[in-house]
């Protein structure tokens with residue numbers, strides 16, 4: 337059981353489950369959005385909607401459609417923010433009131449090796465150097481951890497900037513012992529409010545999960 341709740345402090349609702357093919361629980365507009373997708377993607381989408389509605393219900397929000405925007409980012413009910421992630425047979429959704437948390441970013445990945453070309457894409461030279469200096473026992477998981485942390489950072493910053501970032505635009509500093517990381521945008525001119533954000537991670541046998549929360553000022 338990946339400890340998603342450990343990634344966030346404060347009043348953040350967390351729901352997780354295996355993927356289910358419960359298309360029947362979708363609203364018509366959600367079903368229309370996903371109808372052309374392959375079964376795996378439909379299961380991811382449906383599971384995320386079920387979990388998000390469950391999480392929102394705990395905050396007193398009545399069930400309603402959760403159709404992504406044209407940029408595919410989630411659109412939350414007014415006054416709420418959240419983040420969604422799915423991997424092989426797992427989905428996790430986090431939700432919070434915007435008065436408590438400005439934006440959330442969650443990413444979950446199956447533990448796996450990143451092949452050389454993906455490592456070239458994801459890791460900056462400084463991150464490669466840092467990995468090479470780490471104990472051999474943890475080294476294999478570090479590329480996928482950095483990948484996941486960058487995705488979580490991206491999802492948290494996106495609702496604020498609506499801007500795209502390449503993996504090489506963001507540099508990670510990981511503190512393995514404390515399960516924390518700091519993400520820093522390398523390209524100039526990125527909005528200061530999100531140019532440096534910290535996050536938390538958990539690693540177990542099966543999955544890596546990363547969470548970033550932008551708190552109100």
Ligand SMILES: CC(C)(COP(=O)(O)OP(=O)(O)OC[C@H]1O[C@@H](n2cnc3c(N)ncnc32)[C@H](O)[C@@H]1OP(=O)(O)O)[C@@H](O)C(=O)NCCC(=O)NCCS
Pocket residue numbers: 380381384404407408409410419420421422423442443444486487489490491492494495500501502503506
């Ligand atoms: C959108 C993206 C972050 C999703 O990450 P992923 O690991 O591929 O997939 P996950 O299962 O973890 O996340 C999927 C969910 O992300 C959410 N998402 C999609 N676009 C998003 C965005 N722009 N901002 C925030 N969340 C987004 C959606 O809720 C989606 O689930 P849904 O389609 O069921 O609603 C990724 O595919 C992407 O496009 N990244 C582009 C930029 C990037 O990666 N830059 C490098 C990091 S800085």
